[in-house]
Ligand SMILES: Nc1ncnc2c1ncn2[C@@H]1O[C@H](COP(=O)(O)OP(=O)(O)O)[C@@H](O)[C@H]1O
């Protein structure tokens with residue numbers, strides 16, 4: 293009997309029929325395995341919750357809040373009525389939904405009157421999606437005859453620092469999770485994405501963070517495997533929404549999967565693999581709508597085939613910031629000052645490049661932080677050493693990822709040769725010394741074409757050349 297963590301993303305639990313399908317899938321697998329389920333919010337709910345919070349804070353009307361909450365209530369009640377048959381369970385679940393949504397409505401009204409939305413409130417509001425989904429999914433499992441109870445991430449033991457929106461789990465999380473969940477009784481259902489800080493406030497692990505929750509639980513309770521159930525047949529050679537011929541990658545290393553998610557592959561949360569690596573637990577990505585397909589297995593280095601290039605990724609929500617000026621040449625400490633200023637402003641740097649003339653330094657950062665980054669740099673460099681600070685939001689990062697490029701000459705030549713032939717202008721280049729990826733910046737308008745050309749260049753659609 294294997295111990296498995298099964299994480300279901302929003303697309304897998306988007307409505308009543310899908311919730312029932314997940315219930316049946318879990319029931320079938322629970323005959324031979326011990327299972328912990330981690331669920332995300334019903335697809336699109338987190339986005340809707342956040343949108344309503346922003347409008348409420350921005351002069352929204354109380355009547356609109358009532359309309360929004362009513363819509364959310366109808367969606368969840370309809371889903372549970374489709375997914376659950378037992379009248380007792382139905383009654384209980386309806387009460388949970390009504391009670392949670394009445395709390396949510398009060399929170400929105402508070403935001404509306406105050407006209408303020410703090411990071412802490414954003415986390416509290418965005419937690420409702422998972423806090424509605426977990427009781428429903430647990431109810432579906434009970435309806436199918438399994439024993440189940442539901443937990444919030446905090447109740448299960450995921451305790452983070454108070455970095456709202458991007459909580460970092462504290463070390464004690466591992467012990468707490470294992471003491472609260474083990475021995476497993478039936479099939480526990482834990483909310484993904486949300487946790488608690490030490491003061492008991494709700495925190496979140498960053499968008500898409502349910503993968504991370506599942507991996508933390510897996511590492512804490514000694515799972516044999518962690519399975520992420522998605523709407524694709526595993527990790528693909530690129531985003532299927534950009535290249536419809538994208539192919540499944542049967543086996544990939546932890547490192548490659550991390551690089552892919554870091555450089556924008558939305559299939560995994562960038563930190564999802566860390567806890568699994570810590571305990572060497574294999575991770576599988578499988579398709580909820582085609583459970584027989586083996587999907588992708590993510591394992592330690594060496595166990596995966598080392599293709600030169602395994603995947604091409606695209607990261608859209610970024611900005612390119614460049615500081616330049618002839619006075620920078622030969623002036624020591626400019627880079628240190630720039631990076632310290634950005635760090636103090638809490639800016640996350642994705643890529644760095646310094647021109648060999650030393651007359652400019654470029655960084656790629658998350659787009660929502662671009663304004664704060666520019667303000668921090670202008671405050672740090674009021675003098676003539678840095679003549680110009682420019683910000684370009686109309687850019688994207690394209691990356692090719694693959695462990696086999698280590699020591700393989702000519703990969704960069706092929707990447708940039710393909711860009712040259714396609715007349716795609718490259719604005720900045722970076723290659724980590726680990727040689728697991730080559731990443732570069734292009735204008736947004738050319739980004740998808742760049743992905744398509746590279747996918748073709750490395751024969752990823754046929755699985756042939758690489
Ligand atoms: N390399 C990739 N492989 C698979 N999916 C990818 C990749 N890059 C981007 N994606 C996108 O990521 C989505 C992830 O699946 P989804 O089911 O939405 O995740 P979740 O269940 O965690 O919400 C896919 O629908 C796909 O469009």
Ligand SMILES: N[C@@H](CC(=O)OP(=O)(O)O)C(=O)O
Pocket residue numbers: 300301302303332333335338339421484485498499500501502503
């Ligand atoms: N519901 C959260 C967490 C999450 O992981 O969702 P999903 O598994 O659907 O990507 C979000 O939308 O960010």
